[in-house]
Amino acid sequence: MYNHILSIILFTPLVGAVLLMLVPKENKDAIRWIGNIFGFLGFAVSLPLIPWFWALKDRAGFQFVEGAPNNWIPSIGSGYVIGIDGISFLLIMLTTLLGAISILSSWNAIQERVKEYYVWFLVLQTGMLGVFMANDMFLFFVFWEAMLVPMYLLIGIWGGPRKLYAAIKFFLYTLFGSVLMLLGILFLYFHHHTLTGVYTFYLPDLYATAPKIGGHAAIWLFFAFFVGFAIKVPMFPFHTWLPDAHVEAPTAGSVILAGVLLKMGTYGLIRFSLPFFPAVAMTPWVRQFVIVLSLIAIIYGALVSLMQKDMKKLVAYSSVSHLGFCTLGIFALSPLGLSGSVLQQINHGISTGALFLIVGILYERRHTREIAEYGGISNVMPVYATITLIMFMSSMGLPLLNGFVGEFTILQGTFMENKVWAAWAVPGVILAAAYLLWLYQRVFFGPVNNPKNEKLLDLSGRELATFIPLVIVAFWIGLYPKPFFQILATPVNNLVATVRPDYPGLAKPMLAAQPVNPNPEAATPLPEPPKAPETQKPATPGDGQKPGVATKQKPAPVNTAKANLAAAPAALGK
Amino acid sequence: MTTSLTTFSLSYSSTDYLLALPMLLLTVFALGILMIDLMLPQQWKRVNAITALIGVAFSSVAVVKLHLVYHAAEKQGIAIATFTGFMGSLVVDRFAIYFFYLFLMGAGIAILMSMRYLEIEHESHGEFYALMLLSVVGMMCMAAGYDIVLIFIGLELMAISTYVLVGFLRRDKRSNEAALKYLLLGAFSSGIFAYGLSLFYGLTGSTNLGQIAQKLQEVIATRPNDPVVIFALLTTTTGLLFKIAAVPFHQWAPDAYEGAPTSITGFMSVAVKSAAWAMLLRIFLFGLYPLRSMYVPLLIFVAIATMTGGNLAAITQDNLKRLLAYSSIAHVGYMLLGLIASDGQTNSTGIMAIMIYLLVYTFMNLGAFAVITSLRRRNIIGDTVDDIAGLYFKAPTEAILMLIFLLSLAGIPPLAGFWGKYFIFLALIQTGHYALAAIGVLYSVVGLYYYMRIANSMLMRQPIDAEPVHTRPAMRLALTITAAGTVVIGLFPNFFINVTNWSLGLVQGTQHMAGMLR
Structure with missing residues (x-):
């Protein structure tokens, strides 16, 4: 099991989908049970990964690698190779958790074509996990595109009144981005052949050759990839598909869409754009361009959220704003910014996923999401109101909850790079508090004005069960984020060292971990962990990212995390 | 191509007939169907379809036989064997064998699709299947022809059979209209095509593609901008583009496709199109290289216009x-983009892509x-x-299969259609x-x-009507074959990529059709 854990995680949902196809479609309860069992099983099989990965977290490169290059389609040099590092590990855990939760949340919401629903949902789950696991560009692209189909169907079949429009818009937008990316991939593939005489899609091989592309070609390629990922994120000018898709999708679809699908864009930027084109990413105008787009997204998303009359649309636009923080952190290109960004992606999955569930619960009871229809809900649904408050706090970044840690780290990382960028991002935090608190006030406080709301039932056991794990994780990240930063330290530091070989405080441990690579310009995270014992040695204490710059009076999670790493075996138990 | 065919014999031999065996068998069966049909009572007409399927099977066995002969020859040390017959006019090389398989597969599936359809239309006649088989004979001549006369005869045999098939629903006005349009435009384009070929014959004094290529090389070397060459090229190209329905010579296709019996529309869109492509590749890559x-x-220009016209009009x-x-x-x-990218000499990926x-299109x-x-x-x-509308509620299996076909046509991996793109x-x-x-991928969106x-x-x-959708076993078989092909090629394309490489004489690793017959 240890050697094939990733395949097991990847294909458990697919097995469930195949089994479900055999169940007669009239037997709705059996289908629901099987769907939920496999949803939960998908999460359960990913649990062993936590201690196993923890033991390997300081190794550079991909872990748990399965398959070999070229074993799938030898004639074009593509293989079924999967492996994870700290970044993909966290996103995989998020995917399995949210998958189980969303499947559980659909029990009553889906009444028509139940069988298909669960089948497509489980297929979607496999597709998303594959994106985060693939170590082969071609395999990645297959998962990336194949995953669009179940999502398109989920929106199109079980969606709201404008579902057809939203579904096709989602599909076309994302396909538009990914076909350009396909050309980029093919260029890298051919370029690799030109340099080495070998046709391969194997990711570590491409890491070695892609940065050697220079000049205009690199910039064009960077943008070919960038458009693909930016549409998925979605970054500012490409975001218009998101409100439509979110609003029309069924609740569970929105949860997955916001929680996981959007992360594929940011994951792609981290996994592909930065290491493939480090020089372009560091080109001042490119970097500034992306940062400005992120800042626009942060502020514009928040302002638009303020104005929404529909709760789901409000949450959807808030995603634009939150994802703006993530891309800001990525292109701050410092260890703090990047690890904050990944953590913020997890946070956004947790809190926005929960927000969509929250909206879904009201919608299931009243079949409307108009804010004006509600008021004084805390009187009739006290448990629900409490959970909602916690998740709102988490989303707006209140200390002690997860959102704060992520946003703070991103802002800190950005501040150290450029004070103006950070200054422009801060209003986003304030506006987030404004639109969420205002929403909370309008929906939950005051007297119950609308007679239709007087008889609303509070959360059922099943509904509560969907929130509890999210609340726990939200508090966990908020109170004790250290293990998360420890997991992220190695991949993030390697990435920054790849993109910015001159980054102070990183080059040494980076090169020590990778004695193979004397040329820092072509430095890449190696595929296989070197077996030498010194590679397992963690970073030495006091090896902060930018000594003397980090503010000490505020919690600076990465610094402390790294500093305590060697002396904290107690934390190993998680 | 400067190398020409040098090893053809000037006399007939018995091996010539072995090379033509797939075609001969189909002809025999086509004629047989016409005769058997006279004796069959109305309720037994399905026998015609079965006879036609047996004919396709026999012909396939003959192709397999040729294929095995190849392997045997190649085992004996001949790097890439080619067999020519009928004084060099018929060349059964790997390229031809690949297309033979393609045509037979397309015809077989189309026959399976037609069985019930014709009964509903009350047009269950033996000629239908006989014409289909004869058109396949024509296609084979087009794919294996190395002489413009044989290619042209094959083209006409195929085209005339198809004209009749398009108009096969005599009581349906649309079918009649389609057949007439197709006939008029098709005959017109054949005329232009023949005119172009005749000019090439006049320029080079030969009808053999290899010799045409050789002589053209000399003509071009002495007179680089000879107006006759340009005019001959233009007319020939026009004829070829007509046959593959490229913009601006595409107007016949929507009408013919709409009016034709649906199974024939399918047949035309794959087998007839493949044959036109085989002919186009032969002429462009060999004769007119x-x-x-x-x-x-x-x-x-034509490729961009075709992508634009096709995609925008389809919306x-x-x-x-x-x-x-x-x-x-x-x-x-x-x-066409594939042909633009690759010349088969320095790069063959585009040809292989076609x-x-x-x-996969089949x-x-x-x-x-x-x-x-x-x-x-x-x-x-x-x-x-x-x-x-609402097909899913009436026939879920068919609806899901259709979804697979549509996604494959759109080029979503991991389905077969992705591999073509x-x-x-x-190659580009x-x-x-x-x-x-970039233009190509954007149009695919x-x-x-x-x-x-x-x-x-x-x-x-x-759904807007309550009439249930039933499929007969023959149709179910056709759906199974096509769906299996779409999914299996999509997921495990390696074998099929190798087959395509083989058919072009590409040894794995080399990137051009080095040894392929010229």
């Missing part, structure tokens, strides 16, 4: 057959037409986007045609829109 620098700019169609007709025009545009495109497009065929029920013509774009990237690649319109209607709308 010396003129490549002249025809490539022309093809670039507004409400008739499924018309929509798929325009989409197949768009697919021709992508395939070959694999035709293979499965996915026939599959889509098979589903549309099954919509033809009592009193319901069933070929509009509205007719397919993949190699086309790879390899040869540095970045702008064309447009393509998704109209395919998903069908899917939307099928999966997300309520």
Whole structure:
């Protein structure tokens, strides 16, 4: 099991989908049970990964690698190779958790074509996990595109009144981005052949050759990839598909869409754009361009959220704003910014996923999401109101909850790079508090004005069960984020060292971990962990990212995390 | 190509007939069907279809036989064997064998699709199947012809059979109109084509493609801008582009596709199209290779126009057959990109892309037409986007299969259709045609829109009629074959990529059709 854990995680949902196809479609309860069992099983099989990965977290490169290059389609040099590092590990855990939760949340919401629903949902789950696991560009692209189909169907079949429009818009937008990316991939593939005489899609091989592309070609390629990922994120000018898709999708679809699908864009930027084109990413105008787009997204998303009359649309636009923080952190290109960004992606999955569930619960009871229809809900649904408050706090970044840690780290990382960028991002935090608190006030406080709301039932056991794990994780990240930063330290530091070989405080441990690579310009995270014992040695204490710059009076999670790493075996138990 | 065919014998020999065996068998069966049909009572007409299938099977065995002979010859140390017969006019090389398989597969599946359809239309006649087999004979001549006379005869045999098949629904006005349009435009284009070929004969004094290439090389060397050469090239190209339905010579296709019996529409869109492509590749890559620098700019223009015209026109169609007709025009545009990228000399990826495109297209497009065929029920013509509405509720299996075919046509991995596009774009990237690649991929996004319109209607709308959709075993077999092809090629393309490479004489690793027959 240890050697094939990733395949097991990847294909458990697919097995469930195949089994479900055999169940007669009239037997709705059996289908629901099987769907939920496999949803939960998908999460359960990913649990062993936590201690196993923890033991390997300081190794550079991909872990748990399965398959070999070229074993799938030898004639074009593509293989079924999967492996994870700290970044993909966290996103995989998020995917399995949210998958189980969303499947559980659909029990009553889906009444028509139940069988298909669960089948497509489980297929979607496999597709998303594959994106985060693939170590082969071609395999990645297959998962990336194949995953669009179940999502398109989920929106199109079980969606709201404008579902057809939203579904096709989602599909076309994302396909538009990914076909350009396909050309980029093919260029890298051919370029690799030109340099080495070998046709391969194997990711570590491409890491070695892609940065050697220079000049205009690199910039064009960077943008070919960038458009693909930016549409998925979605970054500012490409975001218009998101409100439509979110609003029309069924609740569970929105949860997955916001929680996981959007992360594929940011994951792609981290996994592909930065290491493939480090020089372009560091080109001042490119970097500034992306940062400005992120800042626009942060502020514009928040302002638009303020104005929404529909709760789901409000949450959807808030995603634009939150994802703006993530891309800001990525292109701050410092260890703090990047690890904050990944953590913020997890946070956004947790809190926005929960927000969509929250909206879904009201919608299931009243079949409307108009804010004006509600008021004084805390009187009739006290448990629900409490959970909602916690998740709102988490989303707006209140200390002690997860959102704060992520946003703070991103802002800190950005501040150290450029004070103006950070200054422009801060209003986003304030506006987030404004639109969420205002929403909370309008929906939950005051007297119950609308007679239709007087008889609303509070959360059922099943509904509560969907929130509890999210609340726990939200508090966990908020109170004790250290293990998360420890997991992220190695991949993030390697990435920054790849993109910015001159980054102070990183080059040494980076090169020590990778004695193979004397040329820092072509430095890449190696595929296989070197077996030498010194590679397992963690970073030495006091090896902060930018000594003397980090503010000490505020919690600076990465610094402390790294500093305590060697002396904290107690934390190993998680 | 400067190397020409040197090893043909000037006399007939018995091996010539072995080479022609697949065609001879089909002819025998076609004639046999015509005779048996006279003796069959009305309720036994299905025997004709079965006879035709047996004929296809026999012919396939003959092709396999040829294939084995190849292997035997290659085992004995001949690097890439080619067999020529009938004084060099018929060349059964790997390229031809690949297309033989393709035609037979397309014909076999189309016959399976036709059986019930013809009964519903009350047009269950033996001629239908006989004509199909004869058109396959014509196609084989086009793919294996190395002499413009044989190629032209094959073309006409195929075309005339198809004209009749398109108009086979005598009581249906649309079918009659389609047949007449197709006949007039088809005959016109054949005339232009023949005129171009005759000019080449006049220029070079030979009808053999190899010798034409050799002489053209000399002509070009002495008179680089000879107006006769240019005029001959233009007319020949026009004729060829007519046959593959490239814009601006595509007008016949939507009408013919819409009016023809649905199974024949499917047959035309795959087998007839493959044959036209085989002929086009033979002529452009072999006979007219010396003129490549002249025809490539022309093809670039046509390819862009074809992708634009096909994709944009398909968006507004409400008739499924018309929509798929325009989409197949768009697919021709992508395939032309492959010919633009690759010359078969320095780079062959594009040619290989066209070959694999035709293979996957055979499965996915026939599959889509098979589903549309099954919509033809009592009193319901069933070929509009509205007719397919709510198909999921009436026939979930067919609806899911149609979704697979549509996604494959749109080029979503891991389905077969992706591979055609993949190699086309790879060829463009390899040869540095970045702008064309970008145009191509962007149009494939447009393509998704109209395919998903069908899917939307099928999966997300309520049915407008209550008439159930039943499929007979023959149709189910056709659907199974096409769906299996679409999925299996998509997931495990390695074998099929190797087959395509083999058919072009590409040894793994080398990137051009080095040893292929010229």
